[in-house]
Amino acid sequence: LVRLEDQVRPDAPEILEYFATQGVTLKVISGDHPDTVAAVARRAGVPGAESGGVDARSLPVEPDELADRLDATTVLGRVTPQQKQAMVGALQSRGHTVAMTGDGVNDVLALKDSDMGIAMGAGSAASRAVAQLVLLDNRFSVLPVALAEGRRVINSVERAANLFVYGTVYSVIISLVIAIIGTDFPFLPRHLTLVRTLSVGVPGFFLALAPDPRRARSGFLERVVRFSIPAGAAAAVAALTVYLVGRANAGTTLIEARSAATITLLGVGLVILLRLTGSLPPWRWVLVAAMAASILAVLVIPALSELFELDMPPADTWVFMGCVVAAAAVALRFVPVTADGGD
Numbered sequence: 001l002v003r004l005e006d007q008v009r010p011d012a013p014e015i016l017e018y019f020a021t022q023g024v025t026l027k028v029i030s031g032d033h034p035d036t037v038a039a040v041a042r043r044a045g046v047p048g049a050e051s052g053g054v055d056a057r058s059l060p061v062e063p064d065e066l067a068d069r070l071d072a073t074t075v076l077g078r079v080t081p082q083q084k085q086a087m088v089g090a091l092q093s094r095g096h097t098v099a100m101t102g103d104g105v106n107d108v109l110a111l112k113d114s115d116m117g118i119a120m121g122a123g124s125a126a127s128r129a130v131a132q133l134v135l136l137d138n139r140f141s142v143l144p145v146a147l148a149e150g151r152r153v154i155n156s157v158e159r160a161a162n163l164f165v166y167g168t169v170y171s172v173i174i175s176l177v178i179a180i181i182g183t184d185f186p187f188l189p190r191h192l193t194l195v196r197t198l199s200v201g202v203p204g205f206f207l208a209l210a211p212d213p214r215r216a217r218s219g220f221l222e223r224v225v226r227f228s229i230p231a232g233a234a235a236a237v238a239a240l241t242v243y244l245v246g247r248a249n250a251g252t253t254l255i256e257a258r259s260a261a262t263i264t265l266l267g268v269g270l271v272i273l274l275r276l277t278g279s280l281p282p283w284r285w286v287l288v289a290a291m292a293a294s295i296l297a298v299l300v301i302p303a304l305s306e307l308f309e310l311d312m313p314p315a316d317t318w319v320f321m322g323c324v325v326a327a328a329a330v331a332l333r334f335v336p337v338t339a340d341g342g343d
Helices: 012-021 034-044 063-071 081-093 105-113 125-130 142-183 189-209 220-248 253-276 284-300 303-309 313-331
Strands: 053-055 075-077 099-102 116-120 133-135
Touching: 012 034, 012 142, 034 053, 034 075, 034 189, 063 081, 063 313, 081 105, 099 105, 105 116, 105 125, 116 125, 133 142, 142 189, 142 220, 142 253, 220 253, 220 313, 253 284, 253 313, 284 303
Parallel strands: 053 075, 099 116, 116 133
Antiparallel strands: none
């Protein structure tokens, strides 16, 4: 009696379970006999493999019907290279992002058409040539790390983009309004340096490095615009309101009005930072607290206040500034942002 069996890597069940928990639907397609493929898939812990394999020779050719069968099937055997390619196209037609793994010449067509082709380093030269990702050490255990890194990069770039674009929006709005009404600009260059550093530059640096396990989604530009324009408008309205009210007050000097507008913009920046870091771990409070402490240091340390040309506004102006920042915070709660876990 001779027993032949495929080797299942020890870490395969753990890796497949991870992808299942991440919302990835697993399909096993092979040119081998359906029962053989199903037996190996069950040993590897593929969800849905218990129902057995389907002979691909019985599958329909029409894409919509093929997509319907694939939705209800996990393991398929006797799959030809052309069928693998058709399966990728059928799943993509239903709005799925399809990743394909393979190491042979039979997988080249599907690897080339998939959204993410993954080849093994020990596989054929043709499969490695068309794949977007090659596992040089032939271990699937690196895929969760690659997935986590990809999500971190995509989500962090989106979060940082929200910060930088919102800063551009309020700068444009303030410039246009000041040009129309014809008054002194509410900020000196050093004021804008302070605001951009503590509200955009430093937080953006740390947010770009922050891990983020959320699934990446299409529509990056739309989401950034949907957040940045309303957020930038809210920041511009808050700063202009404080500045123009201060200028209308005979007891407030120009530098005091500019200082009040700068502090208001910094306050709104803290609110936006809180909004954008809503889905991050508790360490986000350290980042927000560090930015708040930096703002406070600039205000209370005479050397820094003099460097950035900030004069403390009157007490009643502080109350008004607090009300304006609070109103901006309420308005920002209605601005959609994917970085916030609830949106």
